[in-house]
Amino acid sequence: MKRFVSVVVFSTIMLGFLLSCEGSLKDVQRINTVTFAPAxxxxxxxxxxxxxxxxxxxxxxxxxxxxxxxxxxxxxxxxxxxxxxxxxxxxxxxxxxxxxxxxxxxxxxxxxxxxxxxxxxxxxxxxxxxxxxxxxxxxxxxxxxxxxxxxxxxxxxxxxxxxxxxxxxxxxxxxxxxxxxx
Incomplete structure (x- = not known):
């Protein structure tokens, strides 16, 4: 049971980490996008x-x-x-x-x-x-x-x-x- 709880906690932490990284990844991609617009x-x-x-x-x-x-x-x-x-x-x-x-x-x-x-x-x-x-x-x-x-x-x-x-x-x-x- 203790092992099961550890796996669930670890999985929840990893899921939270991945979701937070997705937002950061989109921010990084947006920053790296060159805006091609006239002055x-x-x-x-x-x-x-x-x-x-x-x-x-x-x-x-x-x-x-x-x-x-x-x-x-x-x-x-x-x-x-x-x-x-x-x-x-x-x-x-x-x-x-x-x-x-x-x-x-x-x-x-x-x-x-x-x-x-x-x-x-x-x-x-x-x-x-x-x-x-x-x-x-x-x-x-x-x-x-x-x-x-x-x-x-x-x-x-x-x-x-x-x-x-x-x-x-x-x-x-x-x-x-x-x-x-x-």
Whole structure:
């Protein structure tokens, strides 16, 4: 009987210990969970970037999530962007995408979903994804693209990189039709 009571007491203590540990374990798991939430959220943004008093770019987006509280800081535009790039002559080139993410440390913008770039003179480039290097003012992708010059000529294929003014192009493989070659 004494042994039976000892087993019951021991079992009760162990059950109590296990139940109390379960609560502590949940607390530890909750502490170790990283909260992935933006530091700030901005709606209906219209940002103008200037340099030496001249507007260089205008960014319009319905929503920006700022993750500057993360180790690798970034800004997310889950509802897309409309970006106007203004060159030194005051001519506008336009960039539109369904989604974008801008990495603060690298100055790279990842444009995704129905990406379309339109130049002031009617040239257009479409791709499912493009990267924009803000520092070097350079676009690039490994995805398929289609470039049209506004006069009936086009080039398409996988992989391209080019300057923001469409003056310098590097293509991996392409095909297309070029009209009015002089």
């Amino acid at each position: 700030a959220q901005t709606e209906d943004i219209n940002l103008k970037y200037t340099d030496s008093g001249k507007v260089k770019a205008i960014l319009v987006s319905p929503l920006m999530l700022d993750y500057s509280n993360m180790e690798y800081k970034f800004k997310e535009f889950p509802e897309g962007i409309h970006l106007t790039l203004v060159d030194d002559a005051g001519k506008n080139n336009y960039v539109v995408s369904d989604y974008a993410i801008s990495y603060d440390d690298t100055n790279i913008i990842d444009l995704q979903g129905n990406v379309k770039i339109t130049s002031f003179d009617g040239k257009e480039l479409r791709a499912p994804q493009l990267y924009y290097d803000q520092k070097n003012e350079w676009f690039y992708t490994e995805k398929n693209f289609k470039f049209t010059d506004g006069e009936g000529s086009y080039l398409e294929g996988p992989g391209i990189d080019f300057s923001k003014d469409f003056k310098v192009f590097n293509m991996q493989r392409n095909n297309g039709e070029i009209n009015n070659v002089e």
